[in-house]
Amino acid sequence: MVVRALLMTAVILLDGQKQVADAVSLSIAPNRSQFFEYESVTFYCEGVDHCDVGHKFDRKLKSCSKTNKTPTGSSCTIKNVYTEDSGEYWSETEGGNRSNIINITVTNGSVILEVPALPVMEGQTVTLHCRNKTSSSNFTADFYKDGRHIHRSSTGNMNIYSVSKSDEGLYKCSISGAGESPESWLKVTGGSVILEVPALPVMEGQTVTLHCRNKTSSSNLSADFYKDGRHIHRSSTGNMNIYRVSKSDEGLYKCSISGAGESPESWLKVTASQNLNSTANPDVRTESRSSSTATPWIIATALLSALLVAALGLFHFGKGSCNRALLRQSAKVDHSDSAEDEKGQNTNTAS
Structure with a gap:
C-alpha cells in the first residue's frame, strides 16, 4: 500500500511538471514580415528545449532542424530563404500545443517593406521602412494602406505615432524606378x-x-x-x-x-x-x-529513492525471515538427532 502511494504521488508530480512546461510561444529575428531571397531568418521557441517549427507546406522544416538552446528555450535558423518559404509558421510542443502564428513573405523582387511580424501594442511608435535591394541610400518612397496612398517620404521611412487599432491593415510601398513591395499585415493589440x-x-x-x-x-x-x-x-x-x-x-x-x-x-x-x-x-x-520548476522533480526523485529503499528493506526483511526459519528448522533436526543418539546410548547401557 505504501509503495503504491509513493508511486502514484511521483506520477502526479511528474505529470504536473509536464503540463506546466507544455506551452510555447514563437518569435522571429529580425522582427519583420518581408524578406529578400537568400536572407537569413531565425525562429525562437520560448519554453521548449527543441525548436520544432512548422510551415503550412512542411509540418517540420528540414531547413530548420538544427536547434540551439537559449536561456528561455531554443532557436533554429534558416540560412537562406526562398519564395516558397513564404507563409505561416508556428511551433508545437510534444503534447500537441501550438504557439502563435507568424506570417512572412519572401520575394525575388527589388523592394520590400519592413513591417513588424509580431503584433505591436497600442500607443507605441511603429516605423515602416521601404528597402531597395540594390541601393542602401535614401530615396523617395510612397506608402499605401489597404490599397490607398497615405504617405510619401524622402528617407524611405514612415513613422506611425501612438499606433491604434485603426492603424491595422495591409501595407505596401513603392520606389520609383525599382518597383513595389508585397503587402503585409500590421497587427495592433489593444492592451492585451x-x-x-x-x-x-x-x-x-x-x-x-x-x-x-x-x-x-x-x-x-x-x-x-x-x-x-x-x-x-x-x-x-x-x-x-x-x-x-x-x-x-x-x-x-x-x-x-x-x-x-x-x-x-x-x-x-x-x-x-x-x-x-x-x-x-x-x-x-x-x-x-x-x-522552481525543478522542485517537483526533486520531490519525485526523493519519493522514488524512498520507494527503492523500502523495496530493498522488504527484500532483506524477507531474506532474513527465510534464513531464521531455516535456522530454526536446522536446530529442530539437530535436537532430534541428539535425542535419538541419547536414546540409543541408554539402550546399549541397559543391555
Missing part, C-alpha cells in the same frame, strides 16, 4: 497584457507575487519582467516572486509577453517594518522559475 501589482503598500519582509496576464490566453506564457526600465527576470509561468521584499524593491514594474505585447508600468509601494531589517539583494531574492 497587464501586470498584477498590489495596489496597496506591502510590508517589508513579505513575499510579493507579480503576475503577467494575457487577455486572450489563460495558459502559462513566458514573460519578461522589468523594474525602472531594466530587465530583471524571465518566467515560463508569467509569475515573479519577490521574497522578503524591502524598500529597495520599490519602483516601476512592467512585463512583456512575446507575441502579445507589453503591460503599462505600475508602482510597487513598500512600507518599512520595525521588526525586520532586510538588506538582501532584490535580484538575488527574485525567484527564478527555471529553478
Whole structure:
C-alpha cells in the first residue's frame, strides 16, 4: 500500500511538471514580415528545449532542424530563404500545443517593406521602412494602406505615432524606378497584457507575487519582467516572486509577453517594518522559475529513492525471515538427532 502511494504521488508530480512546461510561444529575428531571397531568418521557441517549427507546406522544416538552446528555450535558423518559404509558421510542443502564428513573405523582387511580424501594442511608435535591394541610400518612397496612398517620404521611412487599432491593415510601398513591395499585415493589440501589482503598500519582509496576464490566453506564457526600465527576470509561468521584499524593491514594474505585447508600468509601494531589517539583494531574492520548476522533480526523485529503499528493506526483511526459519528448522533436526543418539546410548547401557 505504501509503495503504491509513493508511486502514484511521483506520477502526479511528474505529470504536473509536464503540463506546466507544455506551452510555447514563437518569435522571429529580425522582427519583420518581408524578406529578400537568400536572407537569413531565425525562429525562437520560448519554453521548449527543441525548436520544432512548422510551415503550412512542411509540418517540420528540414531547413530548420538544427536547434540551439537559449536561456528561455531554443532557436533554429534558416540560412537562406526562398519564395516558397513564404507563409505561416508556428511551433508545437510534444503534447500537441501550438504557439502563435507568424506570417512572412519572401520575394525575388527589388523592394520590400519592413513591417513588424509580431503584433505591436497600442500607443507605441511603429516605423515602416521601404528597402531597395540594390541601393542602401535614401530615396523617395510612397506608402499605401489597404490599397490607398497615405504617405510619401524622402528617407524611405514612415513613422506611425501612438499606433491604434485603426492603424491595422495591409501595407505596401513603392520606389520609383525599382518597383513595389508585397503587402503585409500590421497587427495592433489593444492592451492585451497587464501586470498584477498590489495596489496597496506591502510590508517589508513579505513575499510579493507579480503576475503577467494575457487577455486572450489563460495558459502559462513566458514573460519578461522589468523594474525602472531594466530587465530583471524571465518566467515560463508569467509569475515573479519577490521574497522578503524591502524598500529597495520599490519602483516601476512592467512585463512583456512575446507575441502579445507589453503591460503599462505600475508602482510597487513598500512600507518599512520595525521588526525586520532586510538588506538582501532584490535580484538575488527574485525567484527564478527555471529553478522552481525543478522542485517537483526533486520531490519525485526523493519519493522514488524512498520507494527503492523500502523495496530493498522488504527484500532483506524477507531474506532474513527465510534464513531464521531455516535456522530454526536446522536446530529442530539437530535436537532430534541428539535425542535419538541419547536414546540409543541408554539402550546399549541397559543391555
